[in-house]
Amino acid sequence: MKIQRTVEEAIVLLRKRLCDPDFIFSLFSDSPDSNYSKLKFIVSSSVTEACNNSILLLGPRGCGKNAVLDLVLEDLLKEYPDMISVIKLNGLLHCDDNCALKEIARQLCIEHELMFSKMASSDDNSQFMIAMLRECGLAHKTVVFVLDEFDLFAQGKQRLLYSLLDAMQSVSSQAVVIGISCRLDADQLLEKRVRSRFSHRKLLFLPPQKDDLQRLLKHILLLPTDSTLPHDYVTDFNSRISNIIADKKFNEIIDKLTDADCTVSNFVRFLFSAVCCIDSKSGYMTLENFKSALSTVQRQPKLDCLKDCSILELYIMVCIRRLEFKEQESYNFNSVMKEYKTIYDSVQNVDNYSRNVCLRAFEHLLDRQLIEFADRGHNQCIEFRSVKLLISPAELHQGLKSNRSCPAILQKLMNQEAKFVANG
Template sequence: MVEKKAAAAAEASVLLRRRLCDSAFIFAPLRSSPDGNYSKLKFLISNSITEACNNSVLILGPRGSGKNAVLELVLEDLRGEYQDMISVVRLNGLLHGDDNYGMKEIARQLCLEHGLLFSKIASSDDNSRFLIDMLRECGLAHKTVIFVLDEFDLFTQGKQRLLYGLLDAMQSLVSQSVVIGVSCRLDADQLLEKRVRSRFSHRKLLFVPPSVEDLQRLVERILYLPADFSSPCDFVTEFNSKLGKIFVDKKFKDVLGSVSNVDGSISNLLRFLFRVVSSLDLESGLLSLDNFKTASLSIHRHPKMENIRNASILELYLLVCMHRLEVKEQNSYNFNSIMKEYKAIHDAYKSSDCRGGNACLRAFEHLLERELISFTDTRRGGLSIEYRPVKLLVSPHELHQGLKSYPSCPVILQKLLNHETYK
C-alpha cells in the first residue's frame, strides 16, 4: 500500500510540474472571459484576417504579468482557425533595435516563411522595398502578416525608421498586416515620433498584476488533482482534502501574501509553486504547509533583510527614525535631522540605551556601507557627511520583516514602526 501511494505521489508530482510548465493550461480560463485581454486581442487580429484590414496595438504591463503568454495563446488558436492565412514575424528590441538590422531580420523571416532566397548583402532600402512588395503579395493572397515587436520601447530609440517603415507600408490598401508591440513601459506610445504616432492606431491593452485572491484561485486550479487521476481510489480525495485545509489556513494566506509582496507576477508564482511541488514528500504523498513556507524562504534571497538582521540596535533605531521622517513626508533629511528624531524618541520614552553623537555617526556610516541607506546627491565633496541628504533603500515591508526576525529587537522599535506617535 505504501509503495502504491509513493507511486501515485510521484505521478501527481509529474502532473503538477507539467501543468506549471504549460502556459496554455495556466491561462486557459482567459479564453472564457469576453471582456479580457485575450478576447480583445483575438478579435482585433481576427478582424484583420477576415476583413482584410490593417491594425496596430500595444500590449503593456509589468514583466511577468502574462503579456507574451496571452499573445502566444491567441496566435496558437488563430493558427488552428485560419490555417495558411497568417504569417508571424518576431523581433526583439534587445536583438533587433537597430533599424537596419531589424529590417534585414524582417526580410530574412519573410523569405524563410515563403521559401524565398534571402540576400545577406541587400541594403536597407532593398529590404524596405522587399517588405512593401511582400505585404502587397500577401494581401492579394488574403494572407495576414503579424509583426510581434517584443521590448517595443527599445525600437523607439534612434530615428525609428523601422517603425515608420512598418506602419507606413500598412497604409497601402492592398496590404493586410498587424503590428503588435509588447512592452513593460506603460508610456511606450509616448516615445513615438510624431510621424510614427500619426500612423499608429493608438490601441492599447493593459495587463495588471493579479490580486492575492486571483493568485490563490490560480494556485488552487493548478494544485488540485483531477477526479479521473489514475491512482489508488482514496489518494485524490486525501490529497485534495489536505490542500483544501491548507488553503483556508491563515498561515498559508500570509505566505502567499509575502510572495505577492516581493513579486506579484504570475511567473514568480509559478516559480514558487514549482519549488513547492518539487519538495512533495513521496512517503506521505501529500503537500503540507511547511512545503509552502520552505519554498517562500528559498525562492527569494533577501540581502537587505539579512543586513538588517546583522545590524546593531543603534543602527535599527536610525533606520526606524528615517522611516518615521518619510512617513511625516519630510522628503529631504540628513544625519542631523535623524539625530533630532532619535533624541525626541528617547526623550519621549525615557529609554536607557540612548547613544552619543559619535556612536550614532559610526552607525550611520555602517548603514551607508551596507547600502541600507544612500546619499540622494551624487557629489563626492562639498558638504560633510552630517549635512548631505540621504534616503532609505529598504521598503517598509522589508524593514518590518527585518525587525520581526531580529533576535533581540526592542519592542519599542516595532511600535515606532507601526506609526505609534510619542507625546
C-alpha cells in the same frame, strides 16, 4: 519505492504546468469578455476581412500579455492555416533599426522558405520587407508583427515603426502590428507621424481578481483524474488541496501575498516554491508548504544583510545612524570614526578596533550595499568620500533586534535616540 515514483511524477506534472504560461492562461480563455476573446476577434477579423490593423497590449509585468497572445496566435494558426505568418521581435534584442530589419527579413525567409543572406544591407532588407508585404497581401496572407517591449522600439527615431506602419497604409498590404508593453503610456511615446498611422486600439491587462486566483489555484494544483497516476493518490491529493483552500489560515497567506503583488506571475512563483517544498516521502501538499513558500517569495534582503553583519559592522552602522540623527548633512569614514571614538570614550566596554580594521568593515558595508557613496568622486580615497545610509532607522532597529550576537549596548544606543525623538 512505488509511492515515491508516483510522487515524483506528480511533482513533475505540477512543475510542468507552472512553467508553462499557456496552460495557466488557458483558464481565462473561455469567457466571452476576456482579453483572449477580444484579441482573437480583432486579429481574426483582420485576417478574414483582409485589412490592416494595429493593437497595443498594455499592462503590468506578469499579467499574461504574451501568454494570451501566444494562445490566440496558436488558435488562429490552426483555424486559418497558410493564411498567417508571424514575425516576432523583442525590444530588448531588436531596438536597433538595422538589427530589427535584419531579423524581420530572416524570419520572413524562414517562413517562406527563402534563402536568407546575412550580407544584405539594411536598405535591401527594408525593400525586401515591403516587397514581401505586398506579395503576402496579393496572396491574401496576413503578416502579424509582434513587437514585445514595444516602448523600447519607441526610442530614437522610430524609423522601424514608421516604415512598418507606413507600408501598411497601402491597399495591397495585409498586416497586423501588435505591440506589447508594460508602460501604460506607450502610445504617447510615439512620434506624431507614427501615431497618426497607428490605430489606437488598446487592450488592458490587469492583475486577476481574488476569485480568479482561486480558480487559477484549482486549475493548477488539482491533479487530473485521467492521468497515469494512481486513482487513489489523485483523489487523496485533490481532497487535501480542497481542504487547504477552504482553510482560513490559507486565505490569510494568500491575502498577505496579494497585498504586496497580485500579478499572476508572482502568484505562480509562490505556487512553484510551494510545490518545490512538497515532502517526497508523504507526497501531499500541506499548509506548511505554502507558509514557507510565502517566506521565500517575500524576502527582505536588507534585513537579511543586517542579520549577517558582524558586531563591528553593526557598530559602524549605528555610528552612521547617530550622525544622521545629528543632522549632519554629509559624512564620510573619518566622521564615522570620530563618532566611534566618542562612543568608545563615553561608554565603557565597547570594543576598540584600529582604524584599518574599521575601514575593512566599512568596505564590507559598502559591499553589502547597506551604505553607498553619495558623491561621484572617483579619485578620492574611500575615507574621504561621503556616504549615505540605504536603510531606514526602523529597519536598522529591527535588524539590531534580529541579530542574535548584537551587543546590548548597541541596542541601548539606538534606543536612547528613539526616546530622544519621542520626547523632542
